[in-house]
Amino acid sequence: xxxxxxxxxxxxxxxxxxxxxxxxxxxxxxxxxxxxxxxxxxxxxxxxxxxxxxxxxxxxxxxxxxxxxxxxxxxxxxxxxxxxxxxxxxxxxxxxxxxxxxxxxxxxxxxxxxxxxxxxxxxxxxxxxxxxxxxxxxxxxxxxxxxxxxxxxxxxxxxxxxxxxxxxxxxxxxxxxxxxxxxxxxxxxxxxxxxxxxxxxxxxxxxxxxxxxxxxxxxxxxxxxxxxxxxxxxxxxxxxxxxxxxxxxxxxxxxxxxxxxxxxxxxxxxxxxxxxxxxxxxxxxxxxxxx
Amino acid sequence: xxxxxxxxxxxxxxxxxxxxxxxxxxxxxxxxxxxxxxxxxxxxxxxxxxxxxxxxxxxxxxxxxxxxxxxxxxxxxxxxxxxxxxxxxxxxxxxxxxxxxxxxxxxxxxxxxxxxxxxxxxxxxxxxxxxxxxxxxxxxxxxxxxxxxxxxxxxxxxxxxxxxxxxxxxxxxxxxxxxxxxxxxxxxxxxxxxxxxxxxxxxxxxxxxxxxxxxxxxxxxxxxxxxxxxxxxxxxxxxxxxxxxxxxxxxxxxxxxxxxxxxxxxxxxxxxxxxxxxxxxxxxxxxxxxxxxxxxxxxxxxxxxxxxxxxxxxxxxxxxxxxxxxxxxx
Amino acid sequence: xxxxxxxxxxxxxxxxxxxxxxxxxxxxxxxxxxxxxxxxxxxxxxxxxxxxxxxxxxxxxxxxxxxxxxxxxxxxxxxxxxxxxxxxxxxxxxxxxxxxxxxxxxxxxxxxxxxxxxxxxxxxxxxxxxxxxxxxxxxxxxxxxxxxxxxxxxxxxxxxxxxxxxxxxxxxxxxxxxxxxxxxxxxxxxxxxxxxxxxxxxxxxxxxxxxxxxxxxxxxxxxxxxxxxxxxxxxxxxxxxxxxxxxxxxxxxxxxxxxxxxxxxxxxxxxxxxxxxxxxxxxxxxxxxxxxxxxxxxxxxxxxxxxxxxxxxxxxxxxxxxxxxxxxxxxxxxx
Numbered sequence: 001x002x003x004x005x006x007x008x009x010x011x012x013x014x015x016x017x018x019x020x021x022x023x024x025x026x027x028x029x030x031x032x033x034x035x036x037x038x039x040x041x042x043x044x045x046x047x048x049x050x051x052x053x054x055x056x057x058x059x060x061x062x063x064x065x066x067x068x069x070x071x072x073x074x075x076x077x078x079x080x081x082x083x084x085x086x087x088x089x090x091x092x093x094x095x096x097x098x099x100x101x102x103x104x105x106x107x108x109x110x111x112x113x114x115x116x117x118x119x120x121x122x123x124x125x126x127x128x129x130x131x132x133x134x135x136x137x138x139x140x141x142x143x144x145x146x147x148x149x150x151x152x153x154x155x156x157x158x159x160x161x162x163x164x165x166x167x168x169x170x171x172x173x174x175x176x177x178x179x180x181x182x183x184x185x186x187x188x189x190x191x192x193x194x195x196x197x198x199x200x201x202x203x204x205x206x207x208x209x210x211x212x213x214x215x216x217x218x219x220x221x222x223x224x225x226x227x228x229x230x231x232x233x234x235x236x237x238x239x240x241x242x243x244x245x246x247x248x249x250x251x252x253x254x255x256x257x258x259x260x261x262x263x264x265x266x267x268x269x270x271x272x273x274x275x276x277x278x279x280x281x282x283x284x285x286x287x288x289x290x291x
Numbered sequence: 292x293x294x295x296x297x298x299x300x301x302x303x304x305x306x307x308x309x310x311x312x313x314x315x316x317x318x319x320x321x322x323x324x325x326x327x328x329x330x331x332x333x334x335x336x337x338x339x340x341x342x343x344x345x346x347x348x349x350x351x352x353x354x355x356x357x358x359x360x361x362x363x364x365x366x367x368x369x370x371x372x373x374x375x376x377x378x379x380x381x382x383x384x385x386x387x388x389x390x391x392x393x394x395x396x397x398x399x400x401x402x403x404x405x406x407x408x409x410x411x412x413x414x415x416x417x418x419x420x421x422x423x424x425x426x427x428x429x430x431x432x433x434x435x436x437x438x439x440x441x442x443x444x445x446x447x448x449x450x451x452x453x454x455x456x457x458x459x460x461x462x463x464x465x466x467x468x469x470x471x472x473x474x475x476x477x478x479x480x481x482x483x484x485x486x487x488x489x490x491x492x493x494x495x496x497x498x499x500x501x502x503x504x505x506x507x508x509x510x511x512x513x514x515x516x517x518x519x520x521x522x523x524x525x526x527x528x529x530x531x532x533x534x535x536x537x538x539x540x541x542x543x544x545x546x547x548x549x550x551x552x553x554x555x556x557x558x559x560x561x562x563x564x565x566x567x568x569x570x571x572x573x574x575x576x577x578x579x580x581x582x583x584x585x586x587x588x589x590x591x592x593x594x595x596x597x598x599x600x601x602x603x604x605x606x607x608x609x610x611x612x613x614x615x616x617x618x619x620x621x
Numbered sequence: 622x623x624x625x626x627x628x629x630x631x632x633x634x635x636x637x638x639x640x641x642x643x644x645x646x647x648x649x650x651x652x653x654x655x656x657x658x659x660x661x662x663x664x665x666x667x668x669x670x671x672x673x674x675x676x677x678x679x680x681x682x683x684x685x686x687x688x689x690x691x692x693x694x695x696x697x698x699x700x701x702x703x704x705x706x707x708x709x710x711x712x713x714x715x716x717x718x719x720x721x722x723x724x725x726x727x728x729x730x731x732x733x734x735x736x737x738x739x740x741x742x743x744x745x746x747x748x749x750x751x752x753x754x755x756x757x758x759x760x761x762x763x764x765x766x767x768x769x770x771x772x773x774x775x776x777x778x779x780x781x782x783x784x785x786x787x788x789x790x791x792x793x794x795x796x797x798x799x800x801x802x803x804x805x806x807x808x809x810x811x812x813x814x815x816x817x818x819x820x821x822x823x824x825x826x827x828x829x830x831x832x833x834x835x836x837x838x839x840x841x842x843x844x845x846x847x848x849x850x851x852x853x854x855x856x857x858x859x860x861x862x863x864x865x866x867x868x869x870x871x872x873x874x875x876x877x878x879x880x881x882x883x884x885x886x887x888x889x890x891x892x893x894x895x896x897x898x899x900x901x902x903x904x905x906x907x908x909x910x911x912x913x914x915x916x917x918x919x920x921x922x923x924x925x926x927x928x929x930x931x932x933x934x935x936x937x938x939x940x941x942x943x944x945x946x947x948x949x950x951x952x953x954x955x956x
Contacts, residue, residue, distance in 0.1 A: 181404035182414075185467060188362050189418045190391035199417075203408040349817035456905055486672035487844065491888035491901035513817065516847075516890035520899050543892055557822035558892045559847025563870045565893070566851060 025282060031275025038269050042088035051079035053086040053239045062255045072257050074247060080258065083239035084265055090240045091269070094151070095220040098158035102220075103213050106163035107205070110170025111197050115178055125171065128164040136161045136219065137226050144232045151234050154227060158220050169212050170205055177201050207284045214277035218270040225266050241266050304375070305507055306338040306361065306475055311370035313356050330356040332531035333370070335606070338475070343501065343508035345518030345539060347554070348528035354511045357528075358477050361509065362396055363387070374475060392422060395468035399480040401460035405452035411438070411463055412448035418470050437466045441496060458489035462496065469500070476501075479511045494521055515558045519543055527551045530587035533606055537613035547615045549592045586618065594619060632704070633660035634805055634838045635684070640698035642676070642683045644909065650694070651909040653679045655862040657698070658936065661806065666832060666839045668853035668870070670846060672885075674906040676862035677842045681810045684840075685725065686715050703805070721751050724799030724837075726828075728811040730791035733798070734783040740794050741767070741779030744801060751802035766797040769834075770827060789820035796827065803835060810842045825852050846889050850874055858882045861907055861917035868942030878939060879946050881918045916947065924948045 041048065050070070057077035065072045071080040106128075113124040131139065143157035177183055178201075186196045221241075227233045228242025236243060241262040248259030313331040331353040338344045346354040359365040361372055361379060372379035374394060382390050398404040405414060415434035419425040425433055435445045441462040452460055461481060468476060478497070482490040498521060501508060512518050518525055519539050526536040527548065535548040546552045583590050589599035598618050606616040642654040654676040661667050671677040682688050684700055686707065700707045707718060719725065727733060735743055744763040748754050754762060767775035770793040783791055792812060799807060809828065813821035829852055832839045843849060849856055850870065857867040858879065866879035877883040887900040904921040907913055913920055919929040928934075928947050936945045939953055 181398035181400055181464070182406040184364055185396065185398060185404065185464070187364055188391065188394075188396045189421065189467075189471065190388055191417075191421055195421070200406050200409075204406070349819060458905065486906075487846070487885055488672060488888050488902035489905065491890070491899050492903075494890065494899060495901050514890070515818075515892040519892050519895070520890040540895065553819055555892065557818045559818070559821070559845060559851050560891055560893050561846035561850050561874060561886055561889050562893075563850045563853075563874050 025279040027275045028279025031272045031277075031279065034268055034272035035276060038088055038265075038272065039092065041085045042092050045082075045085040045089060049079075049082035049085045051082045053078060053082040054237055055079075062251060062258075064255070065257060071261050072255065074244075074255075074258055075251055080244075080261055083244060084241070084261060087239040087241045087244055087262065088265065088269075090151070090234055090238065091221050091224055091266075094154055094158065094224045095217050098155045098220050098224075099162065099213050099217045101155065101159035102162035102216065103166050103209055105159065106166025107170045107202070107209050109163070110167035111174050111201055111205070113167065114171040114174025115193065115197050115201060117178075121171075124167065128167045131160065131164040132168075134161075136223055140223055140227055141230070141232060144227060149232050149235065154224060154233055157227070158223050161223065162216050162220060165216065166209065166212060169208060173205055173208060174201055177204055207280075211277055211281045211284060214273055214280060218273035218277070221266065221269055221273075225262075305340045305342065306509065307371075307373045308337070308357070308361065309335045309371045311335070311357060311360060311372065312368045313353075313360055313365060314368055329531050331360065331367075334526075334528070334531070334533055336526050336533065336536065338507050338509055340474070340507055341501075341505050342524065343510060343522045345510045345512060345522035345525040346528060347512055347515060347518050347525055349513060349554070351530070352528040353531040354528050355479055358396075358479055358509060358511050362394060362477060363390070364396075388422065392471040393473050394475045394477065395471065395473040397461075397465055397468050397476060397478040397481045400484055401457040401464065402484075404464040405460055405467075407452050410449055410451055411455075414452075414463070414467055415448075415470055418467070422471060424471070433470065434466075437470055438463075440469075440500070441466045442492075456489075457485055458492060461485065461489075461493050465493075465496065465500070469504070474505070475507045475509065477509045477511070480513065481510075482517060483512065483514060490517070497521060515543060515555065516560075527554065532587060532616065533614075534588065534617065535613075535615050536606065537610075541613060547609065547613065547620065548588075548617050549594050549619070550588045553591075586616075633662050634703060635661040635840070636701045637680070637684070638699050638701070640680070640683060640700065641696045642679050642688065642693060643696045644679075644693050645691070646910060649910075650696070652696070652912075653693075653862055653909055654683065655912075657859075657862070657864060659857055659864065659867075661838050661840050662855075663838055664832075664836060666829070666841060666852055666854045668849040668856045669840065669842045669859060670844065670849050670856060671859035672844055672906060674861065674909070675859040677844075677859050678810055679862075680859075681808055681840075681842050684808065685719055685723065687719075720747070720799075720804075721802045722805050724802065724804035724807045726792070726795055726799050726807065726809040726812045728814050730788065730795045730815075731783065733795045734791060736783050739780055739782060740786070744779070744794065744797050747798045747801040762801075763797075766800060767794070769800070769831070770794070770797045771823075772797070787820075789816050789824060792816065792824055793827065796824075796831070800831060800835065804837060807832065807837050807839045808842075809839065811844070812841065813848060814843070814845070821848070822851075828852065846874075846886065858885070861912065862909070863917065863945060864936060864943065865918065865945045866942060867936075872941055878942065878944050878949050879918075880922045880924050880949070884921075916945075 055078060059077065061073065061075055061077045063069055063073040069079050069081070071084065074080055074083070109124050109128070113121040139161045140157040143160050144153055147153040147156065183196060183200055186200050224233060224240070225242035225245065228240045229246045231246065233242050234240050244262035245259050248255070248262065252259055311331050311334045315328045315330055317326055334353070334357055336344060346357060348354050356365060360367040363379065367380055374390065377386060377390060379390060412431065412434055415437060416430040419430040419433060435448065438445055438447055443459060443462055447463070452463070455463065481497070482493050485493060494517065500506060508521065510518060510522050522539050524537065525539045525542050526533045527542070527550065528534065529550050535542060535546065535551045542551060543555055546555050583600070585600040585602055586592070586604050589595040592599065596618070602618070604616045604618045606614045608614045609620040637657055637659040640654050640657040641652055643650040643652045657676070657680060659669070659680070669677045669680065683695055684707070688694070695708060702718065702722060707715065710718065741763050744766055745759040748759040748762050764775060764779060767779055772778055772790060772793050786794065812828065813824050816824060825848065828839065841852060853870045855867070856870050856873045857864045858881065859865065860881050866873065866877070866882045873882065874886070877886055884900070884902045887898070888902050890899055902921055907917055907920070913930065915928070915930045915932050916922070916934050919925045922929065926948055934945050934947045934950065936943050937950050939950065944950060
């Protein structure tokens, strides 16, 4: 019935999915505001942080939150709030970089598999299935173990663990788009397969990939925290959320806030990204909302 | 091996399709062939320059597959396809690029025929860029001129497909097919998704374009009425093979093959007085995966006799210009 | 279980009066059906014909009260089945009407069938719900029904699943299910549009035959004038949410009076007529958000006069038909 409303040519341009996500769903706003706060804290850490995150002061070890140290201090007397803000930079950097890598690589492989079909499809998706069969953390652990623990390797490890879902997400609609008139027309007009995939298929998947990216960004941040927690992340004394939680655990009975605050930071960021991702998904595919 | 007919003897002009075959195999576990569907099973036809041939039949008869093989959207298994002297099946590189400029296609669904993310201008200019024919202002001018030719305003250039109705989108699809200046247009059910009033507009447009540009048409359709109004000749397909071929008026006014007769009688005509001619039609179309031996139509044929279930009838000329594949016409 | 009330044998079985069905777009409601009057007589086949946007399918959904909730509403009018207004019924009573007294056949048979259930079980289920039969009786009756809709080797095929059936066979099963409760009215919305022409002919003649054996009334909604000519007794032509012409099938095709009906017939490519006779209708159906103030067809009409563009013409009796046209009605009065 809605088709009847839309069919006439007088229909104006429709509001973008992004605008619609914010209009129809208040929780999207909450997600956006929370994420903006985290990003702002990370970006402006050098200006906003009350202390140097690396400066140790054994006189104020394991202090409870106070006016001087709003979130208290850790076992080396470092300011927890400052470390949290600097840690956000690492978490977000690793999260964004790894997800961008995963979307690019996974999306491209998914489109190639879906469009080419046949042996290429079987080969690519076979490898992706192998990747998918490992638990995320275990796979990340293996990659870091092979490459060694560093910021770059952490990004690579997380990108590898998240590539397969994006390949799958990209492949399914590609199979549908491949049969559409405009793709067949491109073939009939003699367009190169790369042009068809890049110009005619990819733009029709961007929305789906973006939604998935926002949801997987949350997972990436969790994975980063987990790997750092096990000690396979960025080397100390650099502040990372996962590292802070691990250090906090050593003093969980004396100073529970040490593990609590970075855990909350992970929680809030993950929550914000999930709210945002859900709102976007609803806006892009209203059918999913009803389920 | 089909018997040659007068239409095949037309020389090397236009489109010539001989003994075209295309099978689809669906493979089961461990790569074993599970079943083979003979989508097109030895088809010949000829479209002379400036002529228009309708390929009609019901779903699964292979008419769309045949059209896709000519465009190389599907690769034929065997047979020959020649257009303007060019071997279509063997074309590679520059020959294939030339073929793309000479043969174009109009698709069925007006809603999926255009990329929803590209403006009409982008859609129309892209082929010109890719083939290095025109760019920049020249490409824009060519696109604008073509929009005018298909009955749309140039303000369409900056707009997206979602702003257009089905009929308008189909006009844009036709413009895209014409932008490289082809001489043969293959149309797969180009009006079957449109309302009657819009359908007639598009048919009229195709007719005008054909006359003005001297185009040849291969028109794939299930609608005999549409074919009658746009084609001079028709080939009726059933289960991968042509059962009857001839001038459109003669075939529809006096069908010879029993299947053509049934198809013609079942095609509804807006005239209640024609109700009496509605005959009992028995049976369903068998699957092309398990075609019956002998004549593909014998199981449903009211006139079938013993020979029909044993020997496949060949398409042969029975009246000048008309060919039928049926044992009733020896 | 359900006792069909003793129906008055006179008067129409289904009467729609002043129906106005609106759709929401943003904050506003726009009418897709604008003051529709339509009656379906006993033992009659009424064809409602129109192009997309004519409101013909919205009319069907309004009768069944199956409009998308929140997005559409019936703003005015009433729909009486045997003198009882369906619009005042509770959702539970309406559930009983759908299927019990109005059988439904839609364009895509797969949407009406459960893909995970055997064909026979689905027909049986319909019989047990609507007719309250026990298992054994339902099984016997299901087989009888499937044989009645001419499902080949019904006794074996009733154990198969919908995906093993062709489109035509699925539509036969849907028809069998619609007949399970012996409805007074069969409502068929584009029942053969998805089928090949030879199968379409089979299904249409089946519907016609069943209508006679069961003494049903049938309302068939279609865009195809050829289908109308094949099966209808009476035809209502809809345009932009209104009936513009209503007439017995023979007079409508022999002498269409409304300029739209006339144009529609001339725009239909006929297999029995030569090229060159085809006349497209210029322009397109108006958007429901931008209805012309006068006659909805006026912007495309070659006969339009000044009143056509300002005032909506009434649906007036004209011999054996009803006609909504200023020009043609005035011609008649002047004559």
